[in-house]
Amino acid sequence: xxxxxxxxxxxxxxxxxxxxxxxxxxxxxxxxxxxxxxxxxxxxxxxxxxxxxxxxxxxxxxxxxxxxxxxxxxxxxxxxxxxxxxxxxxxxxxxxxxxxxxxxxxxxxxxxxxxxxxxxxxxxxxxxxxxxxxxxxxxxxxxxxxxxxxxxxxxxxxxxxxxxxxxxxxxxxxxxxxxxxxxxxxxxxxxxxxxxxxxxxxxxxxxxxxxxxxxxxxxxxxxxxxxxxxxxxxxxxxxxxxxxxxxxxxxxxxxxxxxxxxxxxxxxxxxxxxxxxxxxxxxxxxxxxxxxxxxxxxxxxxxxxxxxxxxxxxxxxxxxxxxxxxxxxxxxxxxxxxxxxxxxxxxxxxxxxxxxxxxxxxxxxxxxxxxxxxxxxxxxxx
Numbered sequence: 225x226x227x228x229x230x231x232x233x234x235x236x237x238x239x240x241x242x243x244x245x246x247x248x249x250x251x252x253x254x255x256x257x258x259x260x261x262x263x264x265x266x267x268x269x270x271x272x273x274x275x276x277x278x279x280x281x282x283x284x285x286x287x288x289x290x291x292x293x294x295x296x297x298x299x300x301x302x303x304x305x306x307x308x309x310x311x312x313x314x315x316x317x318x319x320x321x322x323x324x325x326x327x328x329x330x331x332x333x334x335x336x337x338x339x340x341x342x343x344x345x346x347x348x349x350x351x352x353x354x355x356x357x358x359x360x361x362x363x364x365x366x367x368x369x370x371x372x373x374x375x376x377x378x379x380x381x382x383x384x385x386x387x388x389x390x391x392x393x394x395x396x397x398x399x400x401x402x403x404x405x406x407x408x409x410x411x412x413x414x415x416x417x418x419x420x421x422x423x424x425x426x427x428x429x430x431x432x433x434x435x436x437x438x439x440x441x442x443x444x445x446x447x448x449x450x451x452x453x454x455x456x457x458x459x460x461x462x463x464x465x466x467x468x469x470x471x472x473x474x475x476x477x478x479x480x481x482x483x484x485x486x487x488x489x490x491x492x493x494x495x496x497x498x499x500x501x502x503x504x505x506x507x508x509x510x511x512x513x514x515x516x517x518x519x520x521x522x523x524x525x526x527x528x529x530x531x532x533x534x535x536x537x538x539x540x541x542x543x544x545x546x547x548x549x550x551x552x553x554x555x556x557x558x559x560x561x562x563x564x565x566x567x568x569x570x571x572x573x574x575x576x577x578x579x580x581x582x583x584x585x586x587x588x589x590x591x592x593x594x595x596x597x598x599x600x601x602x603x604x605x606x
Contacts, residue, residue, distance in 0.1 A: 229513040229520070230583045236506040236513075237576050240561035241272060241569075243491070243503065248564055251475045251483040251490055264483055264564050271566035278570055279577030286585065287344070287529055287578055294348040298370065301341040304334035305377040320556075321381045333567040335386050338374045340575060342390065343397070343532030345370050350401045351525035357402045364407040367398060384429070385555035388419065389543055393535035397528050436553040452550045454479040455489035459500075459549070466496030483564045485556055488548040503562070504545065511538045517579050520586045530582050533575040 245268060252264035290297065307313045308321045315323040315331050326332040349367055350357060357363040371394040379387035398408060423429045428448075435441075435449030445453045458474035461467065472493040475482040482490050492500045514534025521527040537560050544559040546552035558565050560572045 229516040230580045232509055233513040233517075233576065233579060236509040237561060237573070240503065240506050241573075243499070244487070244559075244562035244564075244569075245269065245272070246469070247487055247491055247494075247562065248483055250470050250472070250494060251487065252564070267566060268564055268569065271569045272573075274566075275570040275573030278574040279580075282574045282577030283581040283584070285581070287526060287582060290344050291348045291351070291525065294345045297341045298345050298374075301334065301338040302374055302377065304332075305338055305374055305381075308334060308377075308381050320383060322383050329566075331567075333565075335378045335381070335383060336567045336571040338378065339386075339390055339393075339536045340533070340571060340578075342371050342374055343393065343529055343536060346394065346397050347525045347528035347532065350397075350528055351523065354524055358404055360404075360407060363403050364398075364411075367403070368411070383556075384419070384423075385543060385557045386540070389539040389557065390536070391415070392539050393532050396535050397532050400531055401524070401528065432554045436550065439550060448554070451480055451486055452547070452554055455486050455548045456550055458489040458493040462493035462496055464497045466492070466494050466499070469494050484558055485544065485563065486548055487563050488545055488559055491562075507538055507541045507545075510534065514538070514579060517583045517586070521582055522586050526582045526586065530579055533579055537572060537575060 245265065248265045248268055249262065253261040304324065307324045310324075313324050314321050315325050317323065322335060323331045323333050346367055349370060353362045371391075375387050375390055375394070378390065395408070395412065399405075423433070431448045435444035435447065436452060438444055439449045439453050439456070441449070444450075454474050458472065458479055461473065467473075472490055474493060475490050479486055479489065488500070488503070491503065511534060514530060514537070518527050518530035518534065521530055540557045541560050543552060543555060543557050544563075547555050547557070558568055560568065
């Protein structure tokens, strides 16, 4: 299977992108406040083309070329994240400062670019200091600062879900590289405690958790728990085989953000259990093939990049599916490749292109066995 990781990865991603366009055609026409019924579908189609171009470029361009640019990439990513707080440049929406206004592309979400930059910068650092990954300073403090500064900027944008999912990817890289657990575990517990304290003292987020714990309460069903409750109703209405493409009812205003964060329940309502399980299978295949590509990588840098990019794609998918099925409290992460979002789609496809490029340039060490053409037997005469 390891020889065909790129093929399986591309097939899974293509299936998810195709499903996303189909479901946008079914849901985007009913979004409130939009005059053009297929505005989101047309924009997402354009972003698919742009993302495919980015994926092809990323696959053909060796990832090693980025190692020399990592300081500038890091500064550029932090600058873009800081622009989310600058009036006139920032484009806040729904109480979050996640977007900025770009001259050509329009609204742009810097955190999607920051994900790839953090992974590449960490990989470059660990590749540079391979022999000191067990030390406190170069194996833990400096890598923690490289990842912690942009993650903190993302969290301050009130995009806590992206910050936490990115922290998981960073933790996976540091664990696999060999950072000592005696340093990592206390820091992780401290971060988790700080995140819990922040959520508990944030009225909106703590209200979401209370609603998630009691979704059957009619008060929560009309307030903070409405999205998850309507998502469960959509999945239940679809049953095992769905009500048919375009025949779902929850997308008609009751299930808000049905084309973005909560597109998975619409898939279950209209296409049924086989397609929802197929979506989960696609992300499992992405995780398995991404780890396979990391195992076949011919150096530490490529191995770290492949592992980090796999986590960047798969972890938000796990969170989104958990939220829409009420396994996790409501957060706000989109479903990669399926939900509407141009920035997320383009950089996710670029990450897939980087994975394919790493796999193409990895050479497995195979020992060739040469058969003996002539055998000579030696015996001692007595």
